[in-house]
Amino acid sequence: MNSYRIPEIAKQYTEYDMIQIHTDLPDFPELRTRLLFAFLNEDNKLSSLSELFTLATALVQLGLDTHDLVTASNEVKEKKASRSRQLKVLAGDYFSARFYHLLAKTGQIDMIKQLSNAICEVNRLKMSSYMKMKQLKLTAEDYIHHMVEIKSQLFLSFSEVMSETHKPAWPDILRSFVRCELLFNEIFCMESTSKFRGSWGYWHINQNGTKEERKQLQVEEVDTTKVRTLLHKYSISSQLYQLLNTQTKQLQDYIKKLDSDRLQSELFHMGEPFLRWTGEKPKVLEEI
Template sequence: MKPYRLLETSQKYTDYDMIQEHTAIPEFPDIRARLLLAFLNEAADTEQKADRGQLFSLVTGLVQMALDTHDRIDTSPLHQEEAKMRSRQLNVLAGDYFSSRFYELLAKAGEIQMVSRLSEAICENNRLKMNLYQQVQRTMLTSEQYIEAITQLKMQLFLSFKAYLPADRAELWEEMLYAFSRCEVLAEDMQLKQASLQQRPFGHYSLYYALEQATQQDQVAMMAEPVDSPRWQQWYEQYGAVEQIGQLLEQSLSVIQSRLQQPGYERLRADVAPLTEVYATLR
């Protein structure tokens, strides 16, 4: 399987008319999955191990979709119209369905140990998420605390594969996964639509950054304004949130490029460098 076909292959397990008709599902984490495949392919010394890399990248992406789908469930206790109620129900079922496919695919391949590893990673992801929920309830996060927390959540499932890599590559894998996950958080924020803000239980980077930079008078106004209000866009522009995101994105891309230029990473560089292109266009 070519790395760019991971997304295409995943659609066999995610494209269902009933789900798409009633709710929007998260995107397959294509960049992180292709990054994982690049590292596993480089470490593979047999065709069997190469096949495992393809399977592992696919199922990890499906599990991530399951977690992201459940994060979109509207937990509001208020009465909802039928369409919203159906969307809520489908989000629950879709998340459960994506999780079931991960178990099925790994079980058929006899990869029981990987089922255990990913299950442990899911538990750790949920633990971090609960800690973040509690932290958000207690105090206001800084913009850097926010981006660090969300980056760690994006990394957890994929960190399971350090044990499948040589020691030197395991260290590089964690560094690249961190940098790419951070890029993804920033890119999502840049492309964020006002209508989707209610689906982000922890807020987003621009919100925290604008609050940090705002005058005391504007901070009071911000705290009273719904997060999907058009006024927020004015504050983002006023306090340079988009420019700040661009600078942070540039820093992460520089880390990736600098690390891959080191001797001994020629094959990885050929497979990984193209993954930065989608983020480079946003700068």
């Protein structure tokens, strides 16, 4: 079996001086990457390609995430900020090109097609989500659903190539892990009011708040004190913890249904950070 070393291999593409000096990159999609590698590596027919497929997918995801950091307007005149914006565009293009090159040179044309179709679906979902946000028609649950689907699409494309043993479990486990990660990050977003706009809490208050409270959300620069008051009034952090707790329990149930003890053990370890925050710890982990 192959050992997991995707982040280290990816550094040859991400750690260019020009990028590191002049701009920031999004976080590496570590959880989804490790999860995909674990499933592919468990499959006898795919284990020899697990590293290649996972690396290529991680680079595509990194490319998409890097492009998401590009500001919508190019009106920035300050040289440093303008250069950072330009390099984000180029870096995103570069990561996407590397995925194509890696798969093409090994003759994995079908996988190029699958990931390319997934990229199209990601962009469609992003446009749908953007339109709902712009029209202020997004609910808090819509927000979670859209974000989970957007973050999952590239990795879901592997459902078609997995063995019959793991194919049924893959979508549920992937989405469940992504949902846990998203809720986990949303909890930390509540610690900074600068990250409040567009968060789960923002859409929850927009959905359930009074007319005056909804107006407060629309101002260009929200009042920090008012935001904290709203977060407290609607128990945003408490609700997020409850959602995370519910999701971790569902994730455990999905994992327990897997036939492979080794894969079960690996996935439980991957989910342990979420379990610590919710006070849960599966018996499988206690026995390791």
